[in-house]
Amino acid sequence: xxxxxxxxxxxxxxxxxxxxxxxxxxxxxxxxxxxxxxxxxxxxxxxxxxxxxxxxxxxxxxxxxxxxxxxxxxxxxxxxxxxxxxxxxxxxxxxxxxxxxxxxxxxxxxxxxxxxxxxxxxxxxxxxxxxxxxxxxxxxxxxxxxxxxxxxxxxxxxxxxxxxxxxxxxxxxxxxxxxxxxxxxxxxxxxxxxxxxxxxxxxxxxxxxxxxxxxxxxxxxxxxxxxxxxxxxxxxxxxxxxxxxxxxxxxxxxxxxxxxxxxxxxxxxxxxxxxxxxxxxxxxxxxxxxxxxxxxxxxxxxxxxxxxxxxxxxxxxxxxxxxxxxxxxxxxxxxxxxxxxxxxxxxxxxxxxxxxxxxxxxxxxxx
Amino acid sequence: xxxxxxxxxxxxxxxxxxxxxxxxxxxxxxxxxxxxxxxxxxxxxxxxxxxxxxxxxxxxxxxxxxxxxxxxxxxxxxxxxxxxxxxxxxxxxxxxxxxxxxxxxxxxxxxxxxxxxxxxxxxxxxxxxxxxxxxxxxxxxxxxxxxxxxxxxxxxxxxxxxxxxxxxxxxxxxxxxxxxxxxxxxxxxxxxxxxxxxxxxxxxxxxxxxxxxxxxxxxxxxxxxxxxxxxxxxxxxxxxxxxxxxxxxxxxxxxxxxxxxxxxxxxxxxxxxxxxxxxxxxxxxxxxxxxxxxxxxxxxxxxxxxxxxxxxxxxxxxxxxxxxxxxxxxxxxxxxxxx
Numbered sequence: 001x002x003x004x005x006x007x008x009x010x011x012x013x014x015x016x017x018x019x020x021x022x023x024x025x026x027x028x029x030x031x032x033x034x035x036x037x038x039x040x041x042x043x044x045x046x047x048x049x050x051x052x053x054x055x056x057x058x059x060x061x062x063x064x065x066x067x068x069x070x071x072x073x074x075x076x077x078x079x080x081x082x083x084x085x086x087x088x089x090x091x092x093x094x095x096x097x098x099x100x101x102x103x104x105x106x107x108x109x110x111x112x113x114x115x116x117x118x119x120x121x122x123x124x125x126x127x128x129x130x131x132x133x134x135x136x137x138x139x140x141x142x143x144x145x146x147x148x149x150x151x152x153x154x155x156x157x158x159x160x161x162x163x164x165x166x167x168x169x170x171x172x173x174x175x176x177x178x179x180x181x182x183x184x185x186x187x188x189x190x191x192x193x194x195x196x197x198x199x200x201x202x203x204x205x206x207x208x209x210x211x212x213x214x215x216x217x218x219x220x221x222x223x224x225x226x227x228x229x230x231x232x233x234x235x236x237x238x239x240x241x242x243x244x245x246x247x248x249x250x251x252x253x254x255x256x257x258x259x260x261x262x263x264x265x266x267x268x269x270x271x272x273x274x275x276x277x278x279x280x281x282x283x284x285x286x287x288x289x290x291x292x293x294x295x296x297x298x299x300x301x302x303x304x305x306x307x308x309x310x311x312x313x314x315x316x317x318x319x320x321x322x323x324x325x326x327x328x329x330x331x332x333x334x335x336x337x338x339x340x341x342x343x344x345x346x347x348x349x350x351x352x353x354x355x356x357x358x359x360x361x362x363x364x365x366x367x
Numbered sequence: 368x369x370x371x372x373x374x375x376x377x378x379x380x381x382x383x384x385x386x387x388x389x390x391x392x393x394x395x396x397x398x399x400x401x402x403x404x405x406x407x408x409x410x411x412x413x414x415x416x417x418x419x420x421x422x423x424x425x426x427x428x429x430x431x432x433x434x435x436x437x438x439x440x441x442x443x444x445x446x447x448x449x450x451x452x453x454x455x456x457x458x459x460x461x462x463x464x465x466x467x468x469x470x471x472x473x474x475x476x477x478x479x480x481x482x483x484x485x486x487x488x489x490x491x492x493x494x495x496x497x498x499x500x501x502x503x504x505x506x507x508x509x510x511x512x513x514x515x516x517x518x519x520x521x522x523x524x525x526x527x528x529x530x531x532x533x534x535x536x537x538x539x540x541x542x543x544x545x546x547x548x549x550x551x552x553x554x555x556x557x558x559x560x561x562x563x564x565x566x567x568x569x570x571x572x573x574x575x576x577x578x579x580x581x582x583x584x585x586x587x588x589x590x591x592x593x594x595x596x597x598x599x600x601x602x603x604x605x606x607x608x609x610x611x612x613x614x615x616x617x618x619x620x621x622x623x624x625x626x627x628x629x630x631x632x633x634x635x636x637x638x639x640x641x642x643x644x645x646x647x648x649x650x651x652x653x654x655x656x657x658x659x660x661x662x663x664x665x666x667x668x669x670x671x672x673x674x675x676x677x678x679x680x681x682x683x684x685x686x687x688x689x690x691x692x693x694x695x696x697x698x699x700x701x702x703x704x705x706x
Contacts, residue, residue: 004628010687045690107374116554222688337698338384348631358692 007221008044016226017049024053024233029185031178031321032228033171034192035062035349036220042358044222054229057185057321058354060174061192063138064091064347065319066274067167072097073305074297075136075165079110081300085128087121088136090114095343098307118150118164125154125162134163134296141198144168144285145259148266151291163296166286169272171195172203173283178320179211186321188232190218190225193247200255204243212241219247266291275343276309276316315342318351325352332356382592382638383697387601406605407527408449408588411519418519420453422446425512431478433552435544435563438511439478441640443485443493446515447568448589448643454525454577455517457489457570463497463512470508478509489568491515523582530586530606534674535652537645539572539659540565540667541618542595546637547626556629560622567641572662576645579658583648590644593697596635598644599682600696609677612694613685616671635684636697646674 032038038058041047047056060066076097079086086102093102093112106112111131115121118135125133137147147164154162171192178184191204196217208215214235218228224247231244245251263285272284287295297303312330317323325331325344335341337353344350378385395404402410409422424445431438443460450457462482466475486493493513544565551558569589577584586606590598603610619634627634641664647655652670659665684694 008687010689013688043686043692044688045686045692046688048690049688103376103378104374107376357695 004221007219007223009223012223013226016223016230020054020226020230020233021051023230023237024051025237027053027055028187028233028236029055029057030188030190030229030232031057031059031186032190032218032225033059033061033175034190034195034220035059035065035347035351036194037190037192037218037225038062038351039349039354040220040222040225042354046222046225050229054233056229058318058351059189059321060178060274060277060319061140061171061195062319062344062347062349062351063140063143063167063169064089064095065315065343065350066169066277067092067095067138067343068273068275069097069307069309070273070305071136071165071167072101073307074300074302075134076100076102076105076110077302077305078134078165078296078300079105079112080108081132083132085111085113085124085131085133086136087113087115087124087133089116089138091347091349092136092138094340094346096310096340096346098305118147119153122150122153122159122162125159126157129161132161132163134165136167137164138167140169140171140192140195141263142194144263144267145198145256148262151266151287151294152262154294155291163294163299164287165296166267168267168285169274169283170285171199172207173280174274174277175207176211177277177280177283179207179213181320183320183322186213188214188236189216190228190232191215191243193217193219193224193251196245196247196251196255198256198259201243201245201251201253208241208243214241215243217243217245217247217251219250274319276313276319278316310341313342315344315352318344325355328352381697382597385698386592387696405526405528408452409455409517411453418455420450420455420517420519421515422449423512423514424449425510427507427510428549429507430549430552431474431509433564434548434561436566436640437478437481438509439481440485441564441566442511442513443482443489444566444568444640445591446513447489447491447570448640450515450517451570451573451643452525452587452589453517453519454521454523454573454584454587455519457491457515457517459494459516460486460491461495461497461514462493464499465506465510465512466498466500467506467508468500468503475509478511485568489570521577523577523584525584525586527586527588527602527605530602530608530610530646530674531648532608532674532676533649534585534646535649535670536599536610536612536672536674537647537652537656537659537668538595538618538671539569539643539645539665540641541620541623542639542642543619543623543627543634543637545640546594546632546634547623549638550630550632551626556626558622558626562620562622562626565639565641567664569641569643569664572659572664573643575658575662575665576643576655580645580647580651580655583651584645584655585648586646588644589639590642591638591640594634594636594638595644596633596682596694597697599694602644602646603677603680603682606674607680609675609680610672610682611675611685611691612672612682615685615687616669618667618669635694649673
């Protein structure tokens, strides 16, 4: 397959691995921010072919995983109203709320539908003028422009039956949060290439300089990830701390200017709770005027939910790179992809789901 | 499903882990008998000193017409293929129709014509049937059920519980064509190269495979819902062995892998409707492969791995980078109503 096979070539991978082995001289801890990269690493077995000095820890870059339980509960409450069609990406439907998930709500009669884009939800709103169509808007900087565009389009058309339940979050604040924590052991970051496509590199250059931490813009294919690791190891060995763009075929330093402008027009920054991690200042987004009227949480008055997490789930520690999934006592026992206690076991980008799918019995040696 | 308030979800019909548990906890528990409990694609019955295969399958595919086929030939081929996993010769089929009020008679004729053609190709007759009509909105256009009977005219043991360490694993052609065809038709995916469904009757191909492999053919399975990954996991468990396959050996058409990349789907978990997994003793693997490739439905057949000893009954896949990881049973739902 053109544009993909080139980045999966076993011989080129072997060459990159050789360079990594020749470069690394001491143990180092590298975090890949993005859950898509976590899955690529485990799926391709990259963690098993890297030299033992390099430990990859998995970051909080899984929007499904960090969406706070309150918002899942809000979505279930909204979906349970007969007038509502609740739409979202497939993974969100299986994320556990305080009691049940959106799929169980659907089997009880709620109209919950999977869409591939918020614009599909917009089309649904146009076609169902007597229903209220709500899109559960999760995602990082890559997906935010799409929902911003949907809100702008809804405003332009004067739609009054389209709403967004907004759970958007941003990457730089959580990296700073993790780097400031006393428990931090991450020495270098692989940045999520697709997020950088939108944001550009400015914020990361500031963070790299301030915290003296190497950062490498990294893609998602095996060779991309190996190149990212090589970039991170090279900086660590040379004592450098800058942003190295190893995904230049996609990412430009300035990012996507028009996407950023659209997001700024539709959204404003707020403090946001991250599931399993806690409140992170200025890390989330909410609709600003004149788009506030599309805010589903306001319109359906579901702001106070009394939500409660599972007491055994350690997904917060997993999302911060402090624990590996198999260190959780519930992993593979009470908690499986079919009976998930935490969102990290659900999502196609969640670290627990990745370990369960690809490594569980090999790693944990007990299941 | 422990709670008394639990309800059926779409994923219970996906062919993955939830389907398996539903079947075990509800149906097998209730009906409990030897042919059923083996949970092969067809029940094998001994009557008057002869062995027969008997199976049934219902089809709810949406859309009912799709590139490469429709609900009619799918329903005939699917049951023929379930019978063929025993190596038996199909004798006759039944067909049941649940039709929604308002369904176009011309569309029904089109489906029935396509069933007639498929049955003729497979060399069987549809000898009995049933028709029900439900009120508009109480069904979705057309559901079809087919049952089938086959005579097992060989003495070999062919069963999902019969895998032997060292067996070669053969797939008779490319993966995931049906799953991608349905998805593309449903979502209006503008694929550069259209992917037709692979729906086809495999009794002829199976005959060639058995002629070449004889009693070295230990098991066959058509990997429909849940794809090759689900089929391999079920067989490893039934036979108490492990299975090791190699990513680099999997035959996948470029437009299929392209569509899977875009949608984040794994071809190993997508349905096939014209492919057979064959487990054959290593000593006869090349002959079986050659025989399969000589048949029109087996041109792209490939050896993709082998059966290994493993007390945990794992299915594993070697990646292109040389690492090995688990290939798990699919969880929940990939795509609803693909067959």
